[in-house]
Amino acid sequence: MSNEYKNILVAIDLSEDSRKVLLQAKEIAARNQHAKLSVVHTLEPLGFAYGGDIPMDLTSIQDQLDSHARTRLKELLEGIDIPEENQHVLVGMPDTETHRLANEQNIDLIVVGSNGRHGFQLLLGSVSSGVLHGAPCDVLAVRVGKKS
Amino acid sequence: MSNEYKNILVAIDLSEDSRKVLLQAKEIAARNQHAKLSVVHTLEPLGFAYGGDIPMDLTSIQDQLDSHARTRLKELLEGIDIPEENQHVLVGMPDTETHRLANEQNIDLIVVGSNGRHGFQLLLGSVSSGVLHGAPCDVLAVRVGKKS
Numbered sequence A, B: 001m002s003n004e005y006k007n008i009l010v011a012i013d014l015s016e017d018s019r020k021v022l023l024q025a026k027e028i029a030a031r032n033q034h035a036k037l038s039v040v041h042t043l044e045p046l047g048f049a050y051g052g053d054i055p056m057d058l059t060s061i062q063d064q065l066d067s068h069a070r071t072r073l074k075e076l077l078e079g080i081d082i083p084e085e086n087q088h089v090l091v092g093m094p095d096t097e098t099h100r101l102a103n104e105q106n107i108d109l110i111v112v113g114s115n116g117r118h119g120f121q122l123l124l125g126s127v128s129s130g131v132l133h134g135a136p137c138d139v140l141a142v143r144v145g146k147k148s
Helices: A017-031 A059-076 A094-104 B015-030 B061-076 B094-104
Strands: A007-011 A036-043 A087-091 A109-114 A137-144 B006-009 B036-043 B086-091 B110-112 B136-145
Touching: A007 A017, A007 A094, A017 A059, A017 A094, A017 A109, A017 A137, A036 A059, A059 A087, A087 A094, B006 B015, B006 B094, B015 B036, B015 B061, B015 B110, B015 B136, B036 B061, B036 B094, B036 B110, B061 B086, B086 B094
Parallel strands: A007 A036, A007 A109, A036 A087, A109 A137, B006 B036, B006 B110, B036 B086, B110 B136
Antiparallel strands: A137 B136
């Protein structure tokens, strides 16, 4: 029996700290016989934040946000070899989408960031404590934002 | 720069599930150039649970609980090579003691169990969600109790 991780998903909020989480995940993948590495960023739907009752079409704004997120993701992934098809930018609730993706893709380790100070409540913005609750697999919280 | 884990602490509640957490931690230590592996179990002080106001000496009972915990720990550690001096049975609040030990020993990864269903609230009994909050280092939650 081997407990090596074969399929690792990094859930990030695209902040500067995300880079540290990605690099840590990259090293872990390398130590696990080069496990498959995927990354997910989940955009919360625009309408949701306003109760879904806005008298205008938000589609084009959502598209712009999506495009902006993909550009930012590319920057953060510099030097980290994750094929395009393993880069997921989703729209929805971050926890739910991350769990759904983890189930769909048979992920065995989810990597997230934690600032350590206020626990997972403030965990890299949108990647909240909920990623831990109900996760279908192991979850690694990488400590970010510490003085070193 | 290497982000390998050099000093891993496993926090367990001595339940059956603890064995799975220990085995996972053992494999992770092996993959990280045989990082140092330590284990901690924290007994909550007897008096604490009763408000500290019991008209009898609980010392001998606490000693018995301590001894029982060490015996149980030995059973769980069968085939897992952790030197006696790295086996810690402490008395106090599990979260606080685990963090204190992690700081003292320059731990870079704490490994705990998570049942995944109710998140870390029910995480291996005494090893509560608090271990994650305020942890001085990375925290890995190993999924236990899943059907597989």
